[in-house]
Amino acid sequence: MSPLKQRILAASLTGAAGMAGVLVTHFEGRNLVAYLDPVGIPTICEGVTRGVRLGQTKTPAQCDALLQQELTIAMAGVDRNVTKPQPETRRAALASFVYNVGEPQFKASTLLRKLNAGDAPGACAELSRWVYAKGQKLQGLVNRRAAERELCEAGL
Numbered sequence: 001m002s003p004l005k006q007r008i009l010a011a012s013l014t015g016a017a018g019m020a021g022v023l024v025t026h027f028e029g030r031n032l033v034a035y036l037d038p039v040g041i042p043t044i045c046e047g048v049t050r051g052v053r054l055g056q057t058k059t060p061a062q063c064d065a066l067l068q069q070e071l072t073i074a075m076a077g078v079d080r081n082v083t084k085p086q087p088e089t090r091r092a093a094l095a096s097f098v099y100n101v102g103e104p105q106f107k108a109s110t111l112l113r114k115l116n117a118g119d120a121p122g123a124c125a126e127l128s129r130w131v132y133a134k135g136q137k138l139q140g141l142v143n144r145r146a147a148e149r150e151l152c153e154a155g156l
Contacts, residue, residue: 004147008092017075019092019151024071024099027144033057038140039133046070047100070099077103083116090120093152097127100144124152 008022028047034056037043042052045063048070058066074095081103082094094115098106106112111126127149131141 008151016088016091016095017071019089020074020095020099021067021071023092023096023144023147023151024067027096027100027140027147030060030063032060032063038136038138071095074099074103077106081107081112081116084118086115086120087155089151089154090124093124093127093148096144096148096151097130101130121153121156124149124156127152 004022004026008019025046028045030046031044034042034044034052034054036054037047037049041049042054042056043049044052044056045058045066048063048066050070075091077098078091078094082091086094094106097111109126111123111130114120114126115123127145131137131145133141
């Protein structure tokens, strides 16, 4: 079992938010100084972009608080838009996805339409299409979506 899978399994005791947090921290990493992400968006901590300016710094405690705040926002975005009950593993995968792409993109996605129509396998498969940023396929997104998809499909 990979170290990521071991951490997700351990986090499953804390529910979807805990599992999503493991995915987010694994794929985003932590940067205490704001930087430009691969598509030129100012980013800090674990991939936080809201209100970030280049040169800005955060402490580890501030990053911890921002991570919890952004995970809460992502989970709420999942819960607001998904109309059918989902297993915690799927909610975790979706929260990681929403954390990364934002609620507006999730709300307009074929993934959500399929999920709300009861096509969970089709919805999970849609994750693999979200690997491009500004038209460029990014290996980091390929890896992240593969992990999200595996978690999404758990229990199908």
